[in-house]
Amino acid sequence: MRLLGRLFQLLFTWWNGATIGTLWTISRTGQLVGEDEQGNRYYQQRGGSRRWVVYNGYADASRVPPEWHPWLHHTLKEPPTLAPPKVKPWEKEHVPNMTGTPFAYRPPGSLAGTGARARGTGDYEAWKP
Amino acid sequence: MTKIIIDGKEYDLDPNLTLLQACEAAGKEIPRFCFHERLSIAGNCRMCLVEVRMGGRPGPKPVASCAQQLRDLPPVKEGQPLHEIVTGSPTVKKAREGVMEFLLINHPLDCPICDQGGECDLQDQAMAYGHDKLERFKENKRAVTEKNMGPLVKTIMTRCIHCTRCVRFAAEVAGVDEIGAIGRGEDMEITTYLEKAVTSELSGNIIDLCPVGALTSKPYAFNARPWELKKIESIDVMDALGANIRIDARGREVMRILPRNNDDVNEEWISDKTRFVWDGLKRQRLDRPYVRKDGKLTEADWPEAFAAIAARFATTKPERMAAIVGDLADAESIKALKDLMTALGVVNLDCRQDGAKIGLAPDGTRGPRAGYLFNSGIASVEAADALLLIGTNPRMEAPVLNARIRKAWLRGNLNIARLGPPADLNYPVCELGNNPADLIAIADGRHAAFETLKSAKHPMLIIGMGALARPDGAAVLAACAKIASATGMIGPEGEAGWNGFNLLHTAAARVAALDLGFLPGQGGRDTAGIVAGAGKGEIDTLFLLGADEIDTRALGKAFVIYLGSHGDKGAHRADIILPGAAYTEKPGTYVNIEGRVQRANRASFPPGEAKEDWTILRALSEVLGRKLPYDSLAQLREAMASDAPHVAQLDKAPGFPPADPAIWRAIGTAGPIDNAHPFVYPISDFYLTNPIARASATLAECSRSSAGRPLASAAE
Numbered sequence: 001m002r003l004l005g006r007l008f009q010l011l012f013t014w015w016n017g018a019t020i021g022t023l024w025t026i027s028r029t030g031q032l033v034g035e036d037e038q039g040n041r042y043y044q045q046r047g048g049s050r051r052w053v054v055y056n057g058y059a060d061a062s063r064v065p066p067e068w069h070p071w072l073h074h075t076l077k078e079p080p081t082l083a084p085p086k087v088k089p090w091e092k093e094h095v096p097n098m099t100g101t102p103f104a105y106r107p108p109g110s111l112a113g114t115g116a117r118a119r120g121t122g123d124y125e126a127w128k129p
Numbered sequence: 130m131t132k133i134i135i136d137g138k139e140y141d142l143d144p145n146l147t148l149l150q151a152c153e154a155a156g157k158e159i160p161r162f163c164f165h166e167r168l169s170i171a172g173n174c175r176m177c178l179v180e181v182r183m184g185g186r187p188g189p190k191p192v193a194s195c196a197q198q199l200r201d202l203p204p205v206k207e208g209q210p211l212h213e214i215v216t217g218s219p220t221v222k223k224a225r226e227g228v229m230e231f232l233l234i235n236h237p238l239d240c241p242i243c244d245q246g247g248e249c250d251l252q253d254q255a256m257a258y259g260h261d262k263l264e265r266f267k268e269n270k271r272a273v274t275e276k277n278m279g280p281l282v283k284t285i286m287t288r289c290i291h292c293t294r295c296v297r298f299a300a301e302v303a304g305v306d307e308i309g310a311i312g313r314g315e316d317m318e319i320t321t322y323l324e325k326a327v328t329s330e331l332s333g334n335i336i337d338l339c340p341v342g343a344l345t346s347k348p349y350a351f352n353a354r355p356w357e358l359k360k361i362e363s364i365d366v367m368d369a370l371g372a373n374i375r376i377d378a379r380g381r382e383v384m385r386i387l388p389r390n391n392d393d394v395n396e397e398w399i400s401d402k403t404r405f406v407w408d409g410l411k412r413q414r415l416d417r418p419y420v421r422k423d424g425k426l427t428e429a430d431w432p433e434a435f436a437a438i439a440a441r442f443a444t445t446k447p448e449r450m451a452a453i454v455g456d457l458a459d460a461e462s463i464k465a466l467k468d469l470m471t472a473l474g475v476v477n478l479d480c481r482q483d484g485a486k487i488g489l490a491p492d493g494t495r496g497p498r499a500g501y502l503f504n505s506g507i508a509s510v511e512a513a514d515a516l517l518l519i520g521t522n523p524r525m526e527a528p529v530l531n532a533r534i535r536k537a538w539l540r541g542n543l544n545i546a547r548l549g550p551p552a553d554l555n556y557p558v559c560e561l562g563n564n565p566a567d568l569i570a571i572a573d574g575r576h577a578a579f580e581t582l583k584s585a586k587h588p589m590l591i592i593g594m595g596a597l598a599r600p601d602g603a604a605v606l607a608a609c610a611k612i613a614s615a616t617g618m619i620g621p622e623g624e625a626g627w628n629g630f631n632l633l634h635t636a637a638a639r640v641a642a643l644d645l646g647f648l649p650g651q652g653g654r655d656t657a658g659i660v661a662g663a664g665k666g667e668i669d670t671l672f673l674l675g676a677d678e679i680d681t682r683a684l685g686k687a688f689v690i691y692l693g694s695h696g697d698k699g700a701h702r703a704d705i706i707l708p709g710a711a712y713t714e715k716p717g718t719y720v721n722i723e724g725r726v727q728r729a730n731r732a733s734f735p736p737g738e739a740k741e742d743w744t745i746l747r748a749l750s751e752v753l754g755r756k757l758p759y760d761s762l763a764q765l766r767e768a769m770a771s772d773a774p775h776v777a778q779l780d781k782a783p784g785f786p787p788a789d790p791a792i793w794r795a796i797g798t799a800g801p802i803d804n805a806h807p808f809v810y811p812i813s814d815f816y817l818t819n820p821i822a823r824a825s826a827t828l829a830e831c832s833r834s835s836a837g838r839p840l841a842s843a844a845e
Contacts, residue, residue, distance in 0.1 A: 123382045124411040124736045127696025129419060129426035 018054045026052055034081040036065050062097035131199045134213040148194035148214055149177050157216045160254045162340045163292035164195035167396060169301060172196030174292050178224040180215040191224040229259040235271045237287050245342030247355040273318055279326020280830040281333055281401060282344050289343035291317055295335040303329040304535050304555030326834055330528035330815055333404040348405055348827045353384045362389055364719050364729040366457045366637035366712045367402045370527045371721025374399060376713050376732040383407045383713050383732055393508045400528040402822055409825030413696045415708035416737025434705055435752040441688055442753055445670045451477035451659040454647050455675030456636035456819055459717025460776060462742035463642045464769045465757060466674050469746055472755040476650030477659055480642030482678045483811060484657050485594050486602030488643040491798040500796035501643050503722035504628040505589055506782045511537045515585030517578060518547040520808035521593020521633050524554050525815045546578055549808045566804035572611040582616035589629035594811045606797030614793045634722050635811050641720040644773045663687035673699045677820050692742060697820035708739035711821060715741040724783040726776055
């Protein structure tokens with residue numbers, strides 16, 4: 001049953017992993033370059049310049065971590081597997097865009113967040129005895 | 130009159146008009162940057178170019194219309210057609226476009242972040258008179274370093290187009306040669322030379338004069354855009370002049386205050402205190418009633434506060450009650466308080482917080498109105514040819530009036546003398562010393578000043594509160610009245626239609642309160658008597674209507690009710706605080722020094738639970754069982770008009786009172802003048818004279834910098 005579901009996804013959805021056409025092209029001409037922490041796999045065209053990512057699950061561009069992003073966009077020649085970028089101690093873990101999920105950022109006064117808003121101070125300063 | 134053709138139509142105009150004014154009289158709009166009607170003519174922006182056709186031939190070159198008068202044109206030859214001014218020919222259009230292009234070469238393109246945006250002459254005129262192909266200059270624009278002009282005026286000198294309006298204003302109107310231009314051509318810069326604030330109480334006006342965003346208001350910087358502001362025409366209460374102002378508010382916040390044109394009062398200038406007081410309207414506000422319980426002021430609601438007052442009033446005899454009106458009160462609340470106190474039988478009423486001996490005749494009845502007005506009218510200062518200042522420093526007490534005196538002096542026919550301590554007024558003054566008893570010598574004709582005043586055609590006295598707010602003030606006033614009648618300032622000997630007997634008040638509420646008779650009744654105490662009585666336990670209950678300038682520490686055990694807008698000395702001492710509205714928050718009537726009745730309008734609503742003052746008094750009267758007979762502002766104003774008919778005549782100075790010698794004997798009380806105590810000016814710090822000004826951070830900064838202490842460098 002799970003296999004059937006996966007097949008259905010592969011045939012009819014474009015937002016899970018890659019489409020069937022892309023997978024076909026990659027299998028013909030692509031060469032695996034590496035895989036990131038989330039399990040996204042990165043391919044490069046043999047003898048060509050095209051680069052692909054096949055998402056592990058939901059296809060969301062913000063899931064590409066910063067070390068793979070420049071290679072994928074042809075900013076860097078070498079993939080992080082060959083030239084790993086220096087990681088500064090203050091760097092935070094990469095988090096994909098959480099908009100639309102329960103983990104989305106809510107400002108302190110947002111009704112969707114805590115709902116508790118700081119009381120307005122008014123546009124004047126009251127005299128206190 | 131000169132006949133001239135303007136754009137094909139013939140007009141008959143005053144030859145003293147400039148070509149620009151002639152075109153305006155004909156309804157033609159002439160763009161300009163440097164020309165300003167109240168300043169001298171510079172003719173350096175060249176934006177007002179027009180073509181003058183003489184004898185039917187095109188003129189040799191365009192003419193700067195602001196710098197040429199109609200009478201400067203050569204006479205029309207026999208048989209020749211009249212001269213014609215053309216304001217819309219292709220030559221003129223091309224000339225204007227060329228001037229605009231030159232101005233814009235070095236003007237930065239920062240309109241989106243410029244505070245002048247939306248009310249900028251250069252923006253408007255570039256739209257109307259510029260052309261749209263300004264792409265031939267690839268060179269860098271010039272940049273000019275910012276100048277420090279103190280806590281009020283922000284400078285972005287790269288935007289300056291060198292119209293020199295600010296330079297001319299400082300030199301001519303303000304009387305301080307502290308702004309000038311250095312360098313030539315592209316290197317010209319407007320500067321204060323020494324990187325310091327302009328030492329003028331009128332310096333804020335250069336912000337209005339600046340046609341571009343080079344000089345803008347520092348406290349208002351980046352706060353609002355002109356199109357999002359609600360503009361309310363109102364009246365200023367910072368001094369007794371009653372300057373006409375426009376209050377710009379956004380929501381319930383006052384964002385800025387600008388002058389309004391009124392040739393009879395303030396022309397188009399206002400003092401810095403008037404202009405920059407608005408941040409005081411947001412601080413130290415009384416926004417809820419307070420009642421003192423066990424020695425501590427605690428928050429209360431209106432019924433609780435009223436009940437406490439009623440309980441107190443029920444047990445106090447009227448002769449042990451008193452009321453004092455402060456300096457910023459409007460006529461409506463003064464009237465309501467007077468009616469309430471009269472209904473309660475209270476006679477200890479006074480509006481003269483400073484103790485000035487005015488408004489009362491020698492027998493204790495109300496004196497004539499001419500005895501406390503600026504009788505000549507403010508505009509007539511320009512007609513005076515001899516002026517004696519008595520115990521007054523108009524530069525501090527009414528800076529705009531001082532500019533008017535300076536204007537008269539600049540015209541060259543005004544002799545000014547002073548009896549009082551020396552102080553810089555921005556025009557030369559003949560010092561007569563500071564011996565108050567000299568007034569009697571002048572009145573008797575034993576002093577040189579008598580002859581000067583007597584021989585002058587339009588002599589004038591200006592008597593300040595510094596001369597009247599002293600124990601022998603009534604004698605000083607009587608001596609001044611005697612000088613006035615003896616030197617022919619008024620009366621049968623003087624010229625008809627002239628009255629040079631002028632009092633200069635320091636409080637905006639004073640004349641209205643005197644008009645409405647807020648004065649001690651028969652056997653009543655005046656301010657000094659009330660304060661002393663409270664200290665001695667003879668006055669039990671004291672009602673202060675915004676009165677903060679009395680010695681609140683000397684009030685002893687008296688029960689003090691304070692009705693006002695700001696927490697100042699009065700509120701600190703009070704046992705019950707009733708939160709009222711500031712002058713921008715209520716429609717009110719104010720009477721200025723010359724007796725002109727003016728209406729202020731509401732720009733925003735009072736904060737929190739505060740209410741308009743007269744409505745508080747009306748509600749209180751019902752709790753006290755002495756219901757006041759008016760339910761609306763209109764009814765209150767009707768009652769006021771039946772009490773004092775002239776208070777219903779809006780925006781009209783009373784004119785010269787009848788030349789009846791009896792009036793002049795009823796002013797003041799003749800008596801000895803104490804020569805041991807010289808006159809002292811009533812205002813020691815111009816910027817901090819009332820509760821609103823004392824709440825303003827901007828004015829506190831001005832006060833600090835004017836006192837010679839170093840400026841806080843955080844501003845820029």
